[in-house]
Structures are given as structure tokens and as C-alpha cells.
Amino acid sequence: MIPLAGLFDGDFVVQLLAVDEKDTIEQLAEKMAELAVGLRIKKQDKPLEVLFQGEMLARNAKIEDVGLTPMDYVLVRYAL
Numbered sequence: 001m002i003p004l005a006g007l008f009d010g011d012f013v014v015q016l017l018a019v020d021e022k023d024t025i026e027q028l029a030e031k032m033a034e035l036a037v038g039l040r041i042k043k044q045d046k047p048l049e050v051l052f053q054g055e056m057l058a059r060n061a062k063i064e065d066v067g068l069t070p071m072d073y074v075l076v077r078y079a080l
Contacts, residue, residue: 002063003070004028008036009077021064025050025057032076046078 001018006028008015015035019028029048037043050057052074057066068074 002068004068004072004074006032006074006076008032008041009075011036011040013040014073019063021062023063024059025061025063025066026059028063028074029059029076032074044078049077049079051075051077 002021004017004019006015006017007013013036015032017028017031017035019031023031026048029050032050033041033048047059049059052066052068052072
């Protein structure tokens with residue numbers, strides 16, 4: 001498990017999220033959405049995106065393959 005810090009775009013609460021290094025970026029986005037969407041963020045019928053250091057990560061990439069390390073900060077948002 002890797003602890004990550006993350007924010008869902010539009011939220012004000014930075015979350016601590018434990019993810020498995022074998023999880024996909026899409027799974028990371030879904031886990032983050034569970035912590036914000038429907039609570040402080042309005043649900044939208046759009047796919048989710050994950051940005052790390054300003055770059056959008058491929059949804060099907062595995063966490064271990066994109067170089068995320070403990071306590072890295074990610075931003076999750078609905079696709080623009």
C-alpha cells in the first residue's frame with residue numbers, strides 16, 4: 001500500500017488515501033471520488049482524470065508504473 005495525498009478538484013479537503021501499487025489510475029480516481037463526490041462535490045456524468053505534477057496520467061496505467069511514491073500529491077477531476 002502507498003499513502004497518497006489527494007484533492008478532488010473543487011473540494012477544500014485534502015485526503016490521505018491508501019492505494020495498492022497494482023491499482024490503476026482509474027481505480028485511484030474512483031477511490032478519491034468516493035471521499036468527495038456526493039458529499040462536497042456534485043456528481044457529473046463525465047470520466048475522471050488524475051493529474052500528478054501538472055500532467056494527466058493514463059487511466060489504464062498502474063500506480064507502480066507512473067512513479068507515484070508515498071505522500072505524493074495528486075489532483076482528481078472530472079474530464080474537461
